[in-house]
Amino acid sequence: MGDGLVELASQIKEAGGPRKWVFGRITEFVIGAAVGTTVGVADLLNSSIDSVTSALDYTGTSATDAFDTVGQTLLTLNAQAFNVVSDTAKLVGPFGPLVLVFVAVVLAALIWRAGRAFMADVPILSAIQTFMDGK
Missing domain, CATH: 1.20.5 (Single alpha-helices involved in coiled-coils or other helix-helix interfaces)
Structure with missing residues (x-):
């Protein structure tokens, strides 16, 4: 084997x-x-x-x-817009604070409108908005 x-x-x-x-x-x-x-x-x-x-x-x-x-x-874009507003406020001299207040009011109104539009489009936020408005 x-x-x-x-x-x-x-x-x-x-x-x-x-x-x-x-x-x-x-x-x-x-x-x-x-x-x-x-x-x-x-x-x-x-x-x-x-x-x-x-x-x-x-x-x-x-x-x-x-x-x-x-x-x-x-x-x-935000920095450029701020520079434009700042230059405009400097350009008008003593009325500069009025320009800044005007820009702040316009921005606040735009943010308010955009926020309301956003809340109206999102279902849960829409319900909260309706509740807060008392409708």
């Missing part, structure tokens, strides 16, 4: 006979296949979760960049 057959005979003898040896090999194969399948499925699930996480991260970053750009634009 060759070395391989001697080793096989030794394994069969240690297993307690050919039947136990065959069942042992089948059991090892089934357990290995089950573990391999489980690990494969878990890896696929992990890849799916990673894909969703990456997509959400990319979307959040893009949205943040967009809002940051809009915010920077609005801040720049």
Whole structure:
């Protein structure tokens, strides 16, 4: 007998006979296949979760960049508008405070109107507005 057959005979003898040896090999194969399948499925699930996480991260970053750009634009426009109002107040001399009061009143009226329009469009806020107005 060759070395391989001697080793096989030794394994069969240690297993307690050919039947136990065959069942042992089948059991090892089934357990290995089950573990391999489980690990494969878990890896696929992990890849799916990673894909969703990456997509959400990319979307959040893009949205943040967009809002940051809009915010920077609005801040720049605000600074320019403030400079125009400040220059106008300086230009009119002693009537400068009146210009500032006029601008403040106009801005307050615009903010009030915009806030009311926003509240009218959002259902819950609309109900609160109606309750506060006593209608």
